[in-house]
Amino acid sequence: MSKELLKIENLKTSFRIKDDYYAAVDDVSLTVNKNELLAIVGESGCGKSALAFSIMGLHSRATIEGNILFKGKNIANLPPNDMNKFRGKDMGMIFQDPxxxxxxxxxxxxxxxxxxxxxxxxxxxxxxxxxxxxxxxxxxxxxxxxxxxxxxxxxxxxxxxxxxxxxxxxNNPELLIADEPTTALDVTIQSQILDLIKVLKEDSHAGIILITHDLGVVAEMADRVAVMYAGQIVEIADVYTIFENPLHPYTRSLLNSVPNSDETNSRLHVIQGVVPSLQNLPREGCRFSDRIPWVDSSFHEKNPVLHEVSPGHFVRCTCYKHFYFPHESKEEKQNVIS
Amino acid sequence: MEIETSKNPLLLSKVEEPAKTPSGWRIIWRELVRDKVALLSLIFLVLITAFVYGISLFLDQEEIVTVDLFAIHQPPSADFWLGTDYGGRDIFGQLIIGTRNSLSIGILVTVMTGLIGIIFGMVSGYFGGAVDNIMMRIVDFFMILPFLMIVIVFVAIVPKYSILSFSLIMTAFLWMGKARLIRSKTLQERELDYVQASKTLGSSNFRILFTQVLPNLSSIIIVAMTLNLAANIGLESGLSFLGFGFPESTPSLGTLVSYARNPQTLQDRWWIWVPASLLILVLMLSINNVGQALKRATDARQRRG
Incomplete structure (x- = not known):
C-alpha cells in the first residue's frame, strides 16, 4: 500500500452560467499522502472551495471531469448512494462557517x-x-x-x-478536508482550533487538506503547499520551499503582500488588478499575466503547464524566470535568477 | 481512550439540565397570553370542537334528518331548541352534526393537502433542476383547472357523497399553493451549510429531507395549515350553500345557511340560518386569530411576548 491517500488527476469542475460552462477548477492535479497536511492557498474565488466540494461530491449542478482517486478508487462522479459509503466514514469535512x-x-x-x-x-x-x-x-x-x-x-x-x-x-476518517476552518473565528479561537487540528493529525495520521488564505496559518501548519490562482494550481511545493524560494509571480506577490514587522517601508505591496470573475477568466495563456503587465508578454507560455523545477516543486508557466517587482530594477532581478 | 458503557461515570452522574431557552411551545404560549383575543379564540375553538364532537356522539343523524310533517317551521321551543326547518327537522341537531361535518372536512382537507404539499414541495425544491421543472409544471397544470366547474361535475356524477369523497375532491384541487410555499422554503434551506455538512457525514438525501429540512420548515407548515383550515371550512360552506356540496341528508354549516336562499326563510325564520351563519363567522375569526398569533410566534420581529 502506497502512502498516497488521495490523488487528483486533471480535475476540471465547470458550472453552467447562461447555457455556457465555465471551469471554476481547471486542470488541477495533486496528491495527499497519509499523515500529511496539504495547504491550499489562494485569493477568494480562486476555486479552493470548489475543489473541496468536488472531492466530497457536494456539487449538485456541476460537471466534473478528470479523476479523483481515493485509496486507488475513482470517486469522481460517483452516484450519491455510493458516495455516502465514503463520506463521513473515510472522509470528513470541516466547514467554513460554524x-x-x-x-x-x-x-x-x-x-x-x-x-x-x-x-x-x-x-x-x-x-x-x-x-x-x-x-x-x-x-x-x-x-x-x-x-x-x-x-x-x-x-x-x-x-x-x-x-x-x-x-x-x-468515524476517524483517513482524509479530512478543512475548508477555511478559522475564517469565521477570532484570532485566539483560531489558534486553538488550529492546534486542535494539529493534535488530531498526530493522533490519527490522517491526510488533511487545509484550505485557507492566511499565509501565517500555512507556515504554521502545512507540510506541503499548493497555491491556486484562477482555478489552477500555479505552484506546489513543500512548505519550506514555498517560503524560502517562491518562484511563481503570484506566490511571490502573495508573500510580498504579507505585512512584516521588520520592515521600515510603510506601504504594503498590493497585487495590481482584481481576480477575474469566472465568466471573464482568460482561457488561454498565463492567467496571471494581466496582473503583472510590466512583464513582457513574450515571457509567458502559450499554454502554461506545470514545470518541475526541483523534486516536488512545480511551477506553472515560464514567466517566473523573468519576473521582477516594479520597484526592483530589472537587471538586479535577472542577476539573482542566473 | 477506553470507555465501558456500563461503568461510564458520565452516564451515571446526573447530568444537570441545560439552561432553559424558550422552546417552541413556550413561545407560542407567551404569544397567546399577550394576545388575549387569540387566547379566547383558542379556548372557544377547543370548547366548540369538544362540544360538537361530544354531543354528536349522542345524536343520530338519521333521526335528525327524517322529515316530520307535523313539526314544519316551528320556532324555537323546549322541544326544538332552535326550531325546525321546512321538513320539520330539528335545527339544533342539524347545527351540531353540520358543524361536526364541516370541521371534519376542514381538518381532513387541510391534513391531506398539507401532506401532498409538503412531500411534493420538498422533493421539488430539494432536488431542483429537471425534477423541479417537471413537478412545478404539474402544479401549474392543476392551477389552471377550473376548480368550481370540476367540483360541480363531480357532484353530478358521483352517486353517493361522503365526507371522505368530498374531501378527496377538494384536496385534489387545493394542494398546489402548499406545494409552492414549501418548495420555495426548501430552496432556501437546501443552500444552507448544515445540509451540505450532513451530506459529508454520509446521510442520504431522503434522510436529510425528512430529519433535517422538515423540522426547519415546521413553523411555516403549522402556520400555513392553521390559516388554511379556516379557508377550507369556508370553502366547504360556500360550496354547500351553492348546492354543490352535501345533500340535505348530510347537514353541514353550508346546507343550513343555504336555506336562507328562500326569501321567506330569510325574512321570517331567522332560527334556521342565523345560528349557522354566526357559527361560521365566529369559527373563521377564531381560527384566523389563532393562526395570526402562531404566525407572529414564528417570527421574532413580530412577536409581542
Missing part, C-alpha cells in the same frame, strides 16, 4: 450521533452517547455531557466549530 453548518433544530448530541448511526450500525444507543461525549471531550469542549443536550444557538462560534470538527472526525 454558524450555519449545524442544524439549528437538533441538539448537538444528535447531530454528531447521526454519522455514528449511519456508519456504525452495531453501536447501541448508549454506546453512541458515550462515543459522542468522548468526541466532544476530544475536541476540547469543557462540559461535554452538558453540551450534549444543547442546541447550536446556545454555543459560541468557537464551540460550534469544535462541534463541527467532532462531527467530521467521528
Amino acid at each position: 454558524l450555519t453548518a449545524l442544524n439549528p433544530l437538533m441538539i448537538i448530541g444528535d447531530q454528531i450521533g447521526e454519522t455514528l448511526l449511519l456508519h456504525n450500525k452495531n453501536l447501541s444507543v448508549n454506546g453512541r452517547k458515550v462515543k459522542v461525549i468522548e468526541l466532544l471531550k476530544k475536541v476540547g469542549i469543557p462540559r461535554p455531557e452538558y453540551t450534549y443536550n444543547q442546541f447550536p444557538h446556545q454555543l459560541s462560534g468557537g464551540m460550534r466549530q469544535r462541534v463541527v470538527i467532532a462531527m467530521a472526525i467521528a
Whole structure:
C-alpha cells in the first residue's frame, strides 16, 4: 500500500452560467499522502472551495471531469448512494462557517450521533452517547455531557466549530478536508482550533487538506503547499520551499503582500488588478499575466503547464524566470535568477 | 481512550439540565397570553370542537334528518331548541352534526393537502433542476383547472357523497399553493451549510429531507395549515350553500345557511340560518386569530411576548 491517500488527476469542475460552462477548477492535479497536511492557498474565488466540494461530491449542478482517486478508487462522479459509503466514514469535512453548518433544530448530541448511526450500525444507543461525549471531550469542549443536550444557538462560534470538527472526525476518517476552518473565528479561537487540528493529525495520521488564505496559518501548519490562482494550481511545493524560494509571480506577490514587522517601508505591496470573475477568466495563456503587465508578454507560455523545477516543486508557466517587482530594477532581478 | 458503557461515570452522574431557552411551545404560549383575543379564540375553538364532537356522539343523524310533517317551521321551543326547518327537522341537531361535518372536512382537507404539499414541495425544491421543472409544471397544470366547474361535475356524477369523497375532491384541487410555499422554503434551506455538512457525514438525501429540512420548515407548515383550515371550512360552506356540496341528508354549516336562499326563510325564520351563519363567522375569526398569533410566534420581529 502506497502512502498516497488521495490523488487528483486533471480535475476540471465547470458550472453552467447562461447555457455556457465555465471551469471554476481547471486542470488541477495533486496528491495527499497519509499523515500529511496539504495547504491550499489562494485569493477568494480562486476555486479552493470548489475543489473541496468536488472531492466530497457536494456539487449538485456541476460537471466534473478528470479523476479523483481515493485509496486507488475513482470517486469522481460517483452516484450519491455510493458516495455516502465514503463520506463521513473515510472522509470528513470541516466547514467554513460554524454558524450555519449545524442544524439549528437538533441538539448537538444528535447531530454528531447521526454519522455514528449511519456508519456504525452495531453501536447501541448508549454506546453512541458515550462515543459522542468522548468526541466532544476530544475536541476540547469543557462540559461535554452538558453540551450534549444543547442546541447550536446556545454555543459560541468557537464551540460550534469544535462541534463541527467532532462531527467530521467521528468515524476517524483517513482524509479530512478543512475548508477555511478559522475564517469565521477570532484570532485566539483560531489558534486553538488550529492546534486542535494539529493534535488530531498526530493522533490519527490522517491526510488533511487545509484550505485557507492566511499565509501565517500555512507556515504554521502545512507540510506541503499548493497555491491556486484562477482555478489552477500555479505552484506546489513543500512548505519550506514555498517560503524560502517562491518562484511563481503570484506566490511571490502573495508573500510580498504579507505585512512584516521588520520592515521600515510603510506601504504594503498590493497585487495590481482584481481576480477575474469566472465568466471573464482568460482561457488561454498565463492567467496571471494581466496582473503583472510590466512583464513582457513574450515571457509567458502559450499554454502554461506545470514545470518541475526541483523534486516536488512545480511551477506553472515560464514567466517566473523573468519576473521582477516594479520597484526592483530589472537587471538586479535577472542577476539573482542566473 | 477506553470507555465501558456500563461503568461510564458520565452516564451515571446526573447530568444537570441545560439552561432553559424558550422552546417552541413556550413561545407560542407567551404569544397567546399577550394576545388575549387569540387566547379566547383558542379556548372557544377547543370548547366548540369538544362540544360538537361530544354531543354528536349522542345524536343520530338519521333521526335528525327524517322529515316530520307535523313539526314544519316551528320556532324555537323546549322541544326544538332552535326550531325546525321546512321538513320539520330539528335545527339544533342539524347545527351540531353540520358543524361536526364541516370541521371534519376542514381538518381532513387541510391534513391531506398539507401532506401532498409538503412531500411534493420538498422533493421539488430539494432536488431542483429537471425534477423541479417537471413537478412545478404539474402544479401549474392543476392551477389552471377550473376548480368550481370540476367540483360541480363531480357532484353530478358521483352517486353517493361522503365526507371522505368530498374531501378527496377538494384536496385534489387545493394542494398546489402548499406545494409552492414549501418548495420555495426548501430552496432556501437546501443552500444552507448544515445540509451540505450532513451530506459529508454520509446521510442520504431522503434522510436529510425528512430529519433535517422538515423540522426547519415546521413553523411555516403549522402556520400555513392553521390559516388554511379556516379557508377550507369556508370553502366547504360556500360550496354547500351553492348546492354543490352535501345533500340535505348530510347537514353541514353550508346546507343550513343555504336555506336562507328562500326569501321567506330569510325574512321570517331567522332560527334556521342565523345560528349557522354566526357559527361560521365566529369559527373563521377564531381560527384566523389563532393562526395570526402562531404566525407572529414564528417570527421574532413580530412577536409581542
